[in-house]
Amino acid sequence: MSRYELRFSGAGGQGLITAGIIMAKAASIYEGKQAVQSQSYGPEARGGAAKSEVIISEDAIDYPKVTKCDVLLAMTQKACDKYCADIKAGGVLLVDSNLVSTIPQGAFRTVSLPMLKIAKVDVGRVITANMVALGAMVAISGVVSRENAEEAVVSSFPEPFTAINRKAFNHGFERAREVFAAAIQ
């Protein structure tokens, strides 16, 4: 019973639920694995806490919630502080370098990436930050292939938005790959 556990955490409105759903879709539909995705919000719809969890396994998943994250994405300082204790030893913490300034220490590696800025400057639409984050999560985790994840992204948006979301995904993947490699020390 092997489980790969990912949590996307941050604030409502950052698109983290969508990112989690696409990760689960990549794993199940495109990769042929079992996947369970769940989500929870704070009391506010926008700006409050939001988290999306994805469990991926080759076998049936008996328990649908994260026990310890293989990779934790934290898109706010609050989410980082709240959830960093849930990272598994040998796991990875992915944070937005401009939104999370106090990085906790632990038996995990940290990838700090300006995801919001990449979305705004390199991709051209700040709203695609969630797909930048998804690309980074795929690069870091390796739990689904880049190709399958990209297909899941493309199939999740209507035509006028596929190109920009694909672009965001690929920017996130490329940048995270570099920073993750540098984080091995």
Place this chain on the structure above:
Amino acid sequence: MSRYELRFSGAGGQGLITAGIIMAKAASIYEGKQAVQSQSYGPEARGGAAKSEVIISEDAIDYPKVTKCDVLLAMTQKACDKYCADIKAGGVLLVDSNLVSTIPQGAFRTVSLPMLKIAKVDVGRVITANMVALGAMVAISGVVSRENAEEAVVSSFPEPFTAINRKAFNHGFERAREVFAAAIQ
């Protein structure tokens, strides 16, 4: 109950049991985690199959054997063929590039490194290949820090042999870091 599972597999005489014991020592004595190490041999003492397993956790370890490897080291083709199905999705396969020519495909990343050659040429003693492999396992997994693992290496050999084993460990770490980074694609 988060578990990080490592298996060192290959042939008897390659020093894999020692490598596993030092990994467990790094995790428990130097890192303050729970660790269980176990080993098994084939019928021959030398040249037969050998494997060493290490489970690392922050909590008590209820089951001492590998269920799915986070990282699998295979130092022979036979070991690679036998155990590659046990790698967890998102896990890593580490093989000796001169001893394992047929690399299986799966939902894992592969780091192919000439560990035996590094031990022979760069370190100067082929017998240190197990410490090259240990350095690579530490770089890939991130489950123990480089410093703690190095201390565990140093404390495991009598004085005349500490320098060369430390050198082997560091060569393995550095080379694996490069190759692992390139394997993210």
